[in-house]
Ligand SMILES: *Cc1c(COP(=O)(O)O)cnc(C)c1O
């Protein structure tokens with residue numbers, strides 16, 4: 001069994017292979033001071049390897065769905081792999097992770113897959129996978145404040161879900177939060193979450209990329225800590241998605257994972273989780289990864305078509321998948337590295353394709369947000385093209401709860417999204433409250 005945390009150790013490390021400068025996790029640093037590259041959290045793998053792969057699996061299995069703090073969190077039940085130095089008293093958790101792997105035999109058969117699961121990362125405290133990273137970031141900030149680092153507030157730019165998660169976890173920790181949102185570009189449900197949690201909410205007349213520029217400048221001011229995913233602490237929490245999926249599949253690795261991407265932190269996290277399991281002997285193969293983008297915000301797709309030889313930011317157009325309406329992704333280099341390592345594929349989905357794919361899977365009992373729709377549409381296209389073969393084993397990452405995107409659902413079922421399959425529009429039948437009329441209607445509807 002794993003007993004002491006002290007021999008495990010993690011630091012920031014520059015991702016540029018010819019630099020690799022290291023920084024203490026208590027330093028306020030988001031990009032390498034020498035070369036400007038992003039940082040990653042680097043673990044002492046030698047110490048982690050003193051425990052065998054089999055022992056890690058047993059340890060994680062013994063903690064899964066524990067009722068006891070902190071193993072009651074799907075992040076902190078893997079704390080040695082996340083941030084080993086955080087003491088219990090500084091852990092800021094709302095029981096994130098531990099989400100269901102949705103399975104439908106009918107849907108799997110209809111897709112012609114060997115196995116098919118939807119990892120429900122949106123079924124979480126604030127309704128998106130952003131909770132998985134935010135618990136780690138706020139715990140580290142609480143640890144830093146306790147160690148005397150003068151942090152006055154945390155801040156982020158957000159396309160909606162990051163701000164909800166930051167506001168909630170900051171409120172839980174008692175630390176002020178400042179949120180920058182593109183005015184008029186996030187859903188009502190997403191907007192009201194940080195408002196309710198008491199964050200200072202600032203709407204800017206720009207897009208997400210514009211908000212990102214502002215928050216980068218603002219957080220250069222002393223005492224305001226940056227909570228966007230360019231801060232690699234968040235990746236440490238999100239990378240547990242890979243561990244949890246594999247654990248739920250009884251430590252078998254699927255052939256493919258399909259994930260929607262915008263700023264591209266999450267796909268890097270997905271890769272990091274699998275690489276860690278591979279290095280530490282828990283698994284002996286890697287899955288292939290599909291990164292799915294909205295056609296209206298597809299800079300990585302365009303780069304993929306050129307074998308990643310060049311990358312040009314785009315100006316993202318309005319998309320129903322508003323959380324991935326990003327033209328200049330911060331984690332582009334990390335994402336390309338990951339996709340190369342995982343024999344990755346990038347696919348895109350139009351507004352009609354993402355809407356139809358979300359609605360179709362809803363008919364098997366899911367309730368998909370538009371971003372999961374992007375991933376499902378990519379899966380459909382790759383199956384049709386034969387890139388993903390019949391009989392293969394696939395997991396789609398669902399990134400948010402459908403309840404955050406009521407406008408999207410209403411629009412679809414009002415037949416208001418251009419080019420969608422009108423056969424799936426489900427209308428409400430309003431009639432007189434007379435039993436015989438109701439029975440007639442039901443006979444009609446069920447073709448009895
Ligand atoms: C943040 C977010 C994404 C994109 O994740 P990145 O790490 O920015 O690629 C996808 N879907 C939803 C619902 C999100 O909130």
Ligand SMILES: [Zn+2]
Pocket residue numbers: 014015016019020021032033034035036037
């Ligand atoms: Zn560097």
